[in-house]
Amino acid sequence: MTSAPATRETRVNSFMPEPMRIVRMYNLTPDVKFFQVRAVDIDRAMTFDYKPGQFAMISLPNVGEAPFCISSTPTRPGLLEFCIRKAGSLTSAIFRLKENAVLGVRGPYGNGFPMERMEGKDVMLIMGGMGVAPLRSVLLYCLDDRDRFRNVTLLNGAKRPGDMIFRDEFLALKQREDLDCHLTVDGDDTGCWCDNVGVVTTLFRCIKPVDPENTFAVVCGPPVMYKFVIRELLELHVPKDQILMTLERRMKCGVGKCGHCAIDYVYTCLDGPVFTYWDVIHMRELI
Amino acid sequence: MRIVKLKKENLNVFLEAVSAGSELWAPVRKGPKHAFAPVQDLGQIELATTRTILPPKKLMVPPSFTMFTMRGSEYRETLSHVRRRILFGIHPCDIHGLLILDKLFMQNFPDPYYIEARKATLILGLSCWPDEHCLAKWTSTHVAEEGFDLFFNDLGDVFLVFIGSSKGDDIVRLKPDIFEEKVSDADIQSYVKWQKERDAAYRPGFDFVTMPRLMELKYRDPFWEKAEKACLACGGCSMVCPTCNCYNVADRKIPGDRPGERIRSWDSCTLHDYSLVAGGENFREMKRSRLKLYYTHKLEAYMSKFGKPSCVGCGRCVVTCPVGISVKSIADALEGKPVDAFWNTSSMEARP
Numbered sequence: 001m002t003s004a005p006a007t008r009e010t011r012v013n014s015f016m017p018e019p020m021r022i023v024r025m026y027n028l029t030p031d032v033k034f035f036q037v038r039a040v041d042i043d044r045a046m047t048f049d050y051k052p053g054q055f056a057m058i059s060l061p062n063v064g065e066a067p068f069c070i071s072s073t074p075t076r077p078g079l080l081e082f083c084i085r086k087a088g089s090l091t092s093a094i095f096r097l098k099e100n101a102v103l104g105v106r107g108p109y110g111n112g113f114p115m116e117r118m119e120g121k122d123v124m125l126i127m128g129g130m131g132v133a134p135l136r137s138v139l140l141y142c143l144d145d146r147d148r149f150r151n152v153t154l155l156n157g158a159k160r161p162g163d164m165i166f167r168d169e170f171l172a173l174k175q176r177e178d179l180d181c182h183l184t185v186d187g188d189d190t191g192c193w194c195d196n197v198g199v200v201t202t203l204f205r206c207i208k209p210v211d212p213e214n215t216f217a218v219v220c221g222p223p224v225m226y227k228f229v230i231r232e233l234l235e236l237h238v239p240k241d242q243i244l245m246t247l248e249r250r251m252k253c254g255v256g257k258c259g260h261c262a263i264d265y266v267y268t269c270l271d272g273p274v275f276t277y278w279d280v281i282h283m284r285e286l287i
Numbered sequence: 288m289r290i291v292k293l294k295k296e297n298l299n300v301f302l303e304a305v306s307a308g309s310e311l312w313a314p315v316r317k318g319p320k321h322a323f324a325p326v327q328d329l330g331q332i333e334l335a336t337t338r339t340i341l342p343p344k345k346l347m348v349p350p351s352f353t354m355f356t357m358r359g360s361e362y363r364e365t366l367s368h369v370r371r372r373i374l375f376g377i378h379p380c381d382i383h384g385l386l387i388l389d390k391l392f393m394q395n396f397p398d399p400y401y402i403e404a405r406k407a408t409l410i411l412g413l414s415c416w417p418d419e420h421c422l423a424k425w426t427s428t429h430v431a432e433e434g435f436d437l438f439f440n441d442l443g444d445v446f447l448v449f450i451g452s453s454k455g456d457d458i459v460r461l462k463p464d465i466f467e468e469k470v471s472d473a474d475i476q477s478y479v480k481w482q483k484e485r486d487a488a489y490r491p492g493f494d495f496v497t498m499p500r501l502m503e504l505k506y507r508d509p510f511w512e513k514a515e516k517a518c519l520a521c522g523g524c525s526m527v528c529p530t531c532n533c534y535n536v537a538d539r540k541i542p543g544d545r546p547g548e549r550i551r552s553w554d555s556c557t558l559h560d561y562s563l564v565a566g567g568e569n570f571r572e573m574k575r576s577r578l579k580l581y582y583t584h585k586l587e588a589y590m591s592k593f594g595k596p597s598c599v600g601c602g603r604c605v606v607t608c609p610v611g612i613s614v615k616s617i618a619d620a621l622e623g624k625p626v627d628a629f630w631n632t633s634s635m636e637a638r639p
Contacts, residue, residue, distance in 0.1 A: 013364050014396040015354060061357035062540040062547035066565070087565035102360040223568065250564045252536045252554075255396035259533030259556060262580060265588035270395070284506070285576060 014255050017059040017104025018044065020080065025099055028083060028165045032130070033095055035082045036072075037103060045078050051112030052137035053246050053274045056080070057254045059104035063093045067251045069273070070108060071133045073140035080105070083133040083165055109254040110273050113138055113244060118216045122151040124207075124238075126229050128200050128221025129158060132165045134246045134273075135220050146178055150214070153180040153207055157200030157221070161185050161193045182206050200225060204232045212237040219245045230277055243277035289450040291459060292467040292474060293439070298446070299329045300465055302375060305458045309371040309409070312346065314339050323374070332376065334441065337418045338601050342529035343374055343381050344388060347404045350526075351552035354400065354536070358546040369403045375411040380421075380601040382412050382435055383428035384529025387589070387597055391532050400551070409454060412438035414481075417489050422600030422615060425492030429485075429600070442477050493618045495596045498586035501621040506579065510620040515575040517610040522555030524581065524613070527603035531555065556580050582617050 024036040039045035050056075050070055059065035066088075072081035086095050094103070115138075123142055127135045142149045154173065158164035164185065173181045182203040184196035196203060200221070217233050219226060226245065233243050249261035249268040261268035264283040275283075293301065302311060306326075313332040314321045321336040323343055348368075355362040377385075385405070392401035412435040423429035431438060436455035440447040447470065450456050459466055525531040535554040540547045554561065557578065562571040571577045589597035604613040611627070620626045 011399060012397075013399050015398075016364065017362055019360055061360060061362065061549075062538050064538045065536060065549075085565070091565070104360065104362065248564050248568075249562070249570070252534065257392060257396070257398055257532065257534070258536070259554070260535075260561065262556065262584065264580075264583055265591055285570065285580075 015106070015253065017057070017065070017106045019102050020105040022097060022099050022101050022103060023079060025097075029163050032083055032085045032165055034071075035084060035094070035103075037080050037082070037105065038078060039105075040102065048080065048108070049077070050074050050108035052115060052141045053112035053134055054108035054110045055134075055254070055269075055273060056082075056105050056107030056109065057251070058082070058084075058090075058094065059106070060090060060093050061104070064090045065104070065252075066090050067109075067249075067254055067269075069134040069137075069246065071136045073137050073144060075141055075144035083130070083136070085130055107254065109251075109269055111271065113218065113246075113274050115141060119148045120150065120214075122153070122211060122215040123149050124153045124155070124210075124215055124217040124233075126155045126200060126217060126219045126221070126233075127157070128225045129163070130165070131220030131222070131225070132156065133220075135218060136166065138218055143179070151180065151208070152178070153182075155182050155184075155200055155203040155207070157184045157186070157203070157225075159186045161188060161190050180208060199228070201228045201232050204236075210236045210238070213239065215242060217243045219243065233277075240278040240281065241276045244274055245277070245280075246273045247275060249273070289456065290470055291448045291450065292470055293446045293448050293465060295441075295444055295446065297462075297465040298439075301462050302329055302332075302373075304461045305409075305411075306373050309373050311373045311375065313375040323376075334376070334413065335416070336376070337415065337421070338378070338380075338603050338606070340603075341527060342384055342601065342603065343377055344384065344529055344532075346372060346374060346408060347385070347388065347401050348392075348532075348534070348551075348553075351550060352400070353548045354551050355549040356546040357538070357549060362549075363546075364399070366400065366403050368400070369407050372408045373411060374408050376413045377410060377435070378413060378415040378601075379431040380423040380426075380428045380599040381529055382410065382431040382438075383426075383599040384601070385410070386434045387530045387593075387599070388532060389434075390593065409458070410435040410437075410451075414438075414440040414485075416485060418602070419490050420602035420605040420615070421489060422492050422598070422602055422605075424486060424489040424600070426495055426596055426598055426600035429489070440478065440481075442474065442481055445474070447474065447478055492600075493615075493622060495586070495590070495598070495618075498596065498618060498621065499590045502583060502587040505621050508620070510626070511575050511579060514578055514612055514617070514620070515573070518557065518574050518578055518612055519610060520557050520559060520574050520577070521609070522558050523607050523609070524604040525555030525557060526553060527607045528585075529599055529601055529603070530585075530597045533561075556584075578612070582614075585614055586618065586621075 019040040020037040021040055023038050026034055028034050055067045055069045057065050058068050068082050071083045084091055086092055125135050142152050170183055184198055184203050188197055215238050217238050219229050251261045251269045252258035254269050256267045256270040263285055311326045312323050313326050314336045315324045315331045320340050322340045352368045353365045392398040435451040438449040533554045534551050536551050538549050563569045585598045598614045605615050616626045
């Protein structure tokens, strides 16, 4: 019936951002920037452990705080990477920062992808637009520990070649023999796009035969994409609880208090942001 | 549980002694209603009240307060709302409300702002008599078994005082001569009689246990459209709800040299921008889906997580909603009863 009193010294404030320094930043597309950050406290930098699919709250004093998915992989500790699209006042302010500036970061939060369950299975990554940001973490995780996963297939779509985040990296991945990488654009305004043209579902024509019972499909993209991609996956008989997706909500706390990410009876920040297609059917308003 | 007896005339002697060095908060009159407020003069305290306008959550997480002050890239925690307080006159439903907030705020990523304020507040509960809007008997929150330091059960001339914590025991010992250790058979008889009469005074309610399934079965029922047309999306139901915990966070930049502030303020899932995300996508553009989220939380979500509803039956939404949407009217609609409250709103257009 007693609880240890939390003193000012030992008590942790769940909402206190940790200072992290921008090590590197560059443009990915005209409105998306890549940020590599490292905890100012080097010990913390090395112990910040997370899972692909988890997110962090990024904060700037006097501007605000918002959730961003982590794009780097825990297999490469020390640095955290984010792909940030300029969408509002906070992201605009983050865009104005220079390398070596300090950001507030807290996390990691959320459930992340069930990487252990995916081991020994085929992994299909289907992404569109900004969906690359969370799925890059899964991709790099699989590639860094390639032997633990069976076939890895990657389908990535963007509006135009200039909008494809990490385009050069993806083009380079096409050379790898241990990865089946397919890229597409909705329209080519450059005249030099030499891959598929069409929406991301058109890439399902190009993939190798699927062993559905042993396949985990991971989907992330704009809301409109899910319906069509899921239809393709169901036609391939991928089980509903092996179709994984990560959802976007605007958390104010990240830790199950503020309520903003509530869906039905779950909180996206605690029970998500990774959900299965079965969850989508079972609950409402997920996508 | 240790139970002692206090003569009603000695209540103020006790409150005087116990509130030395602390702020004493109790129900006081506010226009035609009552509100928890700091008490200067013990004569202000109203013992026979129903619900206060706002629930006691306002003491633990104020409607708006500063989480951090910020200078450069430094964040400094502030706990300016935390004060040593005695909260007297809190009814069983509101005690249950705090117990639900405890689960939300104290477990799994503990919230220091809530916890520190909660720890600094002594809870002195008080029995009450239901009016026609009270639902506490139906939510099983009309009796508090825990969650208080002392609980005063009003039996006319005397209070039976239930001691619920070690701190509660300490404060009873501040004035040992006014508390009687002996509770007589006649006192017990009088308590049993009081409880029976009080329980009988509740208006017929509804069965909360069936609500989760009914929410699922009637998720697309046309009554939601009627409720939607009536709903003003004002958020009043959330402000007055003892278990609504949602909040918003925004930074306030202060001109000049002073540090900026990160402000946390009450929010409501019934407000339009609640589920807005970057780029303008709004996952709950329509009032209907926001109303359903609200009532999923009140009638369904906690049942599956904690085995009881997150509604504590205080009746505040019933008396607050200007168009009569409340846990009661939604539950009635779910049970298929006609609901006058928002039935005749066909002239209003559905608006986001």
